[in-house]
Amino acid sequence: MTDLSYVRTEMLPEQAPPPTEVGVLGWLKENLFSTWYYSLLTFVALGFIYLVLAAIIPWMISPTWHAGSLDECRDILADMGRQGRFSGACWGVIRDRWVQMLFGFYPNTLFWRPILAFVLLGVALMPVLFGEYVPKRMVWFTALYPFIMPWLLWGGSVWTPLMVLAGFPIAYLIYKPVAAAAGTLTAVIVATVAAIVWWLFLAGPVSDGIQAILPLGLEPVVSRNFGGFMLSITIGVTAIAVSLPLGICLALGRKSDLLIVKSLSVGFIEFIRGVPLITLLFVASTLLNIFLPPGTDFDIILRVIIMATLFASAYIAEVVRGGLAGLPKGQYEGADSLGFDYWQAQRLIIMPQALKISIPGIVGVFIGLFKDTTLVSIIGLMDPLGLSNAIRADAAWNGIIWELYGFIALLFWIFCFGMSRYSMWLERKLETGHR
């Protein structure tokens, strides 16, 4: 027992792991070449990537920026010894038409207006999207923005949006004394009725009157001239902004105990979700004038926005309903036990949590809606796809495919991908760790 020389008495020094298990090699082995089967897949994938890039990159490098037609592009490429249909891109079409793709037929001299409107849109969205990084007071600008945007885009008298805006102070001025005299609920009803009367019957004549005395305004632009991405963003943003509150109301209606409210909500939601958007756009373009009083002929863009809003709100209602269903029953009971009434409970306890759960779904609906704005090309509006048809019908650019659709796809992709990344960021930020 004394001389067991093979028993170690000291620790061995730590050895470096084998080089194939760590670092770049280790990563490659782990992720790309773990078995013969995965190695094969990796080579197939590499070959695929090579084929795609070898087709696209030489095609993209093509000095055709200044070409004025597809034939000119082909001549330029032929001079360089590049023959055939896929020898190079024809970027001239983008240089020639990108302004049109962005603004449609909006008058050139007035481009500052949509640009300003969309820059201000960014500012107005700041408090909504990144609330904690900007001053609280910017919310006031956000509240004013819905009145600024249509005025900037369509132009016309400055008094019209101001008079519409005046409905709110008027309602408040009426609310104050009535609330003192007859209680809050009556006051709310009276003030709402007063505001509606103002908007429907008085705001128009009053603004016309002031305009006659003190003409202030921007040169009007008719809806026919709207087009390109400006049109997509206008329809998309408006419909998104209006459909969210509407959708929440519909979801609450569907969850409500009141039988009539509930069945109306269910009927509306199921009807809208059961038909394709294009049929609703047909309603907007052909039927809405039949449904409204004789002689009303209101703007086609507005009609489309209304339909897109109704469409999106039904989908949002279903998403929010999912969020409401995902809340444990204890939250409702907790709100009741604190003595909250229905609206207090919804505002302070239920909605913040339900909306948080439904963020991915809501953003998904928004992305879908923004993509669906391309459907307006079918009823004859000049959105990017409608314009692309017109450009491809032009003799100079007849036969162009990839450059044009690639450009449109890229712009849509940037918006939609950005929205989906934002929703993931928001989800992470609001994640409180317990479900």
Next chain:
Amino acid sequence: MTTFTDPSRESFRLSMLLYDTRYRSTTIQIVALIAFLTLVGWLVSNTAHNLADLGKEPSFGFLFEPSSYDINQTLIEYTSRSPHIRAAFVGLLNTLLVAAMGCALATVIGVIVGVLRLSKNWLIAKIMAVYIEVVRNVPVLLWIVLSMAIMIEILPQPSAFRGDNPEATMKLFDSVALTNRGIYIPEPLFSRSLGNIHLFGQSALNFDVSLDLIAIIAVLVAGFYVAHRIKLRADRIQEATGERPVTWYLSLGVIVVPLVVLLVALGANFGYPELKGFNFRGGTHLRNSLIALWLALSIYTATYIAEIVRAGILAISHGQTEAAAALGLRSHRIMSLVILPQALRVIIPPLISQYLNLTKNSSLAIAVGYMDITGTLMGITLNQTGRELETVMLGMLIYLTISLSISAVMNWYNKRVKLVER
């Protein structure tokens, strides 16, 4: 001891309609109902007034007048003398055709992409992620018009196939011709055909169903049923003795042999497309518009299905895989016996709603001129008859029926597979 804390009965006051929670809900409902009825009444009276001004009576009589337009892709017999309702029916069948083809292809692509997205191979997973993010963030209408443009501009004209040294050749052993007028594929022919069965007599919706097709389907169904019985028997033997009899050749036999016998008896052969004059003759002609719509809808919807499949697989807790591995199952048996049956419960409801979306998106066919229900009833029929109200309403009703039937199937399935919790 008696307490006298009950409030004395108040007499009813008008303000209680607003302030008393017992009556308020009734008030709200009545107000909502009145508002709704007023709105409906207002719309109906406007409509009646407007239609009277235009001199139109709402009626569906136009549906039975001759349509006087042609439809290039039809599943049933149709001429321009057929009534509008038959045109609508042709459109409906076309909608269902592209929807069914789209659902099948989208499911195949979606499942493959969804599973590969979870691959341990980093490169494959990334390629699938790029495919999903690129395709789903671009409008489906753009994919549809892009596919159509590619079909028209890039595929060769039929004349390119002519001559001794043609620019283009037919693919797959000279059986498939890809041209810019569409794709020609071989059509199945039966030299000893059983004939057709004529349904719905002389009505506007009459159509023929091939008895050969019915016979083939019947034989297939019977074959699968017998194969299923064989599997059940194998299960029983395995439970009783622990040994599972080898049955795959039996199962294959009961499916394949009767089918082959039937096909030989019917004299099945293929009619190949051939270039004659300026165009191909023979074979089945799939129009560009159908192919473009089908491919675009499939690759677009497949991205959503891929995400659903991925989420479904991820939703199964890792413990299930580990437990199955501990039982000694191999990885593909783990997938097919443990993970997939549980994942399907999560996958199928959103999958069906994607099928529904695809069906509704097929209405974009009108952008490429595929004659679905939107193109016939709400397109040409609307323009020819000027019956906006009737056609659009009827079209919406048809879509609503399709959607609600699919929802009903989904609800039935959800109820059936609902976990019975303890």
